[in-house]
Amino acid sequence: xxxxxxxxxxxxxxxxxxxxxxxxxxxxxxxxxxxxxxxxxxxxxxxxxxxxxxxxxxxxxxxxxxxxxxxxxxxxxxxxxxxxxxxxxxxxxxxxxxxxxxxxxxxxxxxxxxxxxxxxxxxxxxxxxxxxxxxxxxxxxxxxxxxxxxxxxxxxxxxxxxxxxxxxxxxxxxxxxxxxxxxxxxxxxxxxxxxxxxxxxxxxxxxxxxxxxxxxxxxxxxxxxxxxxxxxxxxxxxxxxxxxxxxxxxxxxxxxxxxxxxxxxxxxxxxxxxxxxx
Amino acid sequence: xxxxxxxxxxxxxxxxxxxxxxxxxxxxxxxxxxxxxxxxxxxxxxxxxxxxxxxxxxxxxxxxxxxxxxxxxxxxxxxxxxxxxxxxxxxxxxxxxxxxxxxxxxxxxxxxxxxxxxxxx
Ligand SMILES: C[S@@+](CC[C@H](N)C(=O)[O-])C[C@H]1O[C@@H](n2cnc3c(N)ncnc32)[C@H](O)[C@@H]1O
Ligand SMILES: [Mg+2]
Numbered sequence: 001x002x003x004x005x006x007x008x009x010x011x012x013x014x015x016x017x018x019x020x021x022x023x024x025x026x027x028x029x030x031x032x033x034x035x036x037x038x039x040x041x042x043x044x045x046x047x048x049x050x051x052x053x054x055x056x057x058x059x060x061x062x063x064x065x066x067x068x069x070x071x072x073x074x075x076x077x078x079x080x081x082x083x084x085x086x087x088x089x090x091x092x093x094x095x096x097x098x099x100x101x102x103x104x105x106x107x108x109x110x111x112x113x114x115x116x117x118x119x120x121x122x123x124x125x126x127x128x129x130x131x132x133x134x135x136x137x138x139x140x141x142x143x144x145x146x147x148x149x150x151x152x153x154x155x156x157x158x159x160x161x162x163x164x165x166x167x168x169x170x171x172x173x174x175x176x177x178x179x180x181x182x183x184x185x186x187x188x189x190x191x192x193x194x195x196x197x198x199x200x201x202x203x204x205x206x207x208x209x210x211x212x213x214x215x216x217x218x219x220x221x222x223x224x225x226x227x228x229x230x231x232x233x234x235x236x237x238x239x240x241x242x243x244x245x246x247x248x249x250x251x252x253x254x255x256x257x258x259x260x261x262x263x264x265x266x267x268x269x270x271x272x273x274x275x276x277x278x
Numbered sequence: 279x280x281x282x283x284x285x286x287x288x289x290x291x292x293x294x295x296x297x298x299x300x301x302x303x304x305x306x307x308x309x310x311x312x313x314x315x316x317x318x319x320x321x322x323x324x325x326x327x328x329x330x331x332x333x334x335x336x337x338x339x340x341x342x343x344x345x346x347x348x349x350x351x352x353x354x355x356x357x358x359x360x361x362x363x364x365x366x367x368x369x370x371x372x373x374x375x376x377x378x379x380x381x382x383x384x385x386x387x388x389x390x391x392x393x394x395x396x397x398x399x
Contacts, residue, residue, distance in 0.1 A: 084391070159363070159381055163388040167395050168368060168379040177365060 015055035019043075019074065022062065026075045027144050028200030028225040039078075046077050076147050080220070083117040084164035086124045087215070088247055091266065096128045098242055098264050099137060099211045109137040112209045112236065114199060115217030116141035119152030120161070122192045123184060125213075127170055130188070140209075142197035153194050155184035199229050204236040211267075212236060215246035223254075230255040234270055242267040280398055281305045285315040285338065286330035286359070295328055295359070298386045302399055312336025316344055323350045326398050328389075329376075331360035331367070339374060346375045355396040359384060 016039060020031040031039070043058070050070065052058050061070055086092060099109035109129075113122040122141040129137050143149050162171055162182045175182040183189075199217065212233050218226050233243055234257040243258060244267055245251070251258040251268050261267040282304040284295045289310075296306045307324065309315035313336040315327065327345070331338040342356055358371045359380040368379050378392045393399035 160385070160388065163380065163384070164391050165395075169372065172365065172368060172372070177363075 015059040018059050018062070019055065019078075022071060023075055023078050024222070026071070027079065027198065028222065028229070029079065029220045030222050031078065032220060042077055043074070046073055072146070076145055079145050079148075081117045081145065081148050082216070083120045085120045085162070085166035087121065087165060089124075089165070091244060091247075092121075092124055092128060094264060094267075095125065095211050095213065095244060096132055098267065100129075100132065100134055102210045102240060102242075103135065103137075108135045109211070110209045110238075111137050111139045112212045113139065113141040114197075114212060114214040114233065116143050116152060116194070117145075117148050118157070118161075119148075119155070119189075119192065119194070120157075120165075121213060121215070122152075123155075123174075123188060124165075126188055126191045127174055136191065138193070139191060140193045140195060142195045142199075144196070144198045144200075146196060149194050149196055152192070153189075155189035156181050157184075158182075199232070200225055204232045206235050207238050209236055209238060209241055211242050211244060213244045215244065215249070218245070218249060227254050231257050234258050237270055239270065242269055244268075279303060279305050280326065281307065281324040282398075283307045283309060283315060283318055283324040283327045283354070285309045285312065285327060285333070285341065287311055287333040288330070291330070295389070298389050299328075301386070302390060302393065312338060312341030312344070315341050316348070319345060319350060319354065320348060323352045323354050325352075326355040326357060326393065326396065328357050328359050328380075331358065331362045331371075339370070342371070342374050342376060355398060357392055357396060 019039070023029050023031055047054070047058060050061070052061060061067060062074070099111055103109040111125060113125070116122050119141065122139050126139060141152065156178065158181055162175065171182065174188045175184055200221070214233055218229060221229065230251055234255065237243060242261055242264060257271055258268040259271040261269040282299050284292050284299070284306060286292050286295070287310050292308045296308065299306050307318060309318050311333040316336070319327070329338045329341065338358060338360065345356070355377045356375065357378040357380060358376050359382060361382045363381040371379055377396045380388055380392050390399055
């Protein structure tokens with residue numbers, strides 16, 4: 001692999017700085033200095049598994065490029081994939097209402113869960129749409145992490161995961177027990193189209209979606225990357241479409257192409273008059 | 279402050295649950311079997327009952343049926359919390375009027391999530 005010069009944001013401390021640069025190069029995610037303490041715990045299993053003594057040995061192995069999967073494994077280990085079923089449930093219910101009312105006549109609502117982690121977000125939406133009745137949506141879900149997508153496609157969750165946010169009646173209706181785990185029924189899991197996509201570098205489908213959810217993904221992007229991704233997400237919305245961010249995230253001050261929706265609280269709509277083109 | 283009655287024949291589980299619940303700002307009472315729990319509810323119904331299944335004297339299921347028939351001033355939410363993790367048990371519990379179901383082992387996040395779902399946290 002080739003390593004470009006460190007971004008200015010990377011902590012300039014030897015091996016840690018190089019690992020941070022790798023993560024940012026691959027995903028746009030910045031290993032903020034205040035999270036560096038987690039690096040040790042996060043990478044320890046990987047170091048042990050590969051028989052590497054410390055970060056210096058790891059960086060040596062990365063630069064030596066003998067193991068083509070090593071860089072991927074480091075990036076996977078560093079991504080924060082924290083999620084749960086029905087995270088901010090009220091927001092998801094509002095997404096289902098908004099998308100159903102916006103879908104072009106007779107058409108299916110088109111939804112994109114960007115940064116879907118192991119699939120809890122798109123599955124929660126699919127359950128809500130199914131329970132609501134009406135046209136079933138087309139749900140696309142993407143993530144940069146191959147490991148997260150593999151888990152999402154399997155539809156298989158641990159007992160702990162199904163007890164985060166998922167009401168017991170929905171567990172009974174939509175999942176089957178398999179060993180210690182629970183597997184989403186095919187009629188639920190097969191409704192989602194999973195695809196690998198890097199928000200920081202891959203192109204988007206223009207003008208396609210009624211609602212895009214990109215929740216708790218942009219937090220650790222650097223400012224310029226975040227602005228670029230928000231512009232790309234705006235471009236992927238159809239006219240009248242909405243972008244939904246995580247609780248406490250905003251577009252304000254990041255892009256002119258989106259503005260708070262007047263109709264749906266907490267959602268963002270394509271701006272009528274982007275200042276930059278005025 | 280919301281109140282929770284922890285019903286379990288295991289002293290250790292009651293202690294763990296109490297610790298978590300107090301951390302979530304619940305006022306906690308304990309009962310070691312269904313009979314004790316029913317007496318406690320009749321005396322003063324809690325907002326929510328965290329309920330083990332297998333207990334001596336009166337099981338969680340018998341307690342739940344009795345509770346749903348009793349005329350109380352307020353109707354507590356009931357969250358089963360048990361190692362009986364099979365779907366037959368879960369369905370039976372829901373049918374008998376349980377509001378939620380925690381499969382042991384549980385941790386703080388699990389309890390908090392389930393209490394949120396029943397509108398208690
Ligand atoms: C904290 S999780 C949030 C999951 C879900 N949206 C939620 O709110 O619960 C963030 C996810 O974004 C993914 N991610 C990070 N950088 C990404 C990028 N450049 N492109 C696509 N996905 C990315 C991570 O792999 C992770 O699964
Ligand atoms: Mg017991």
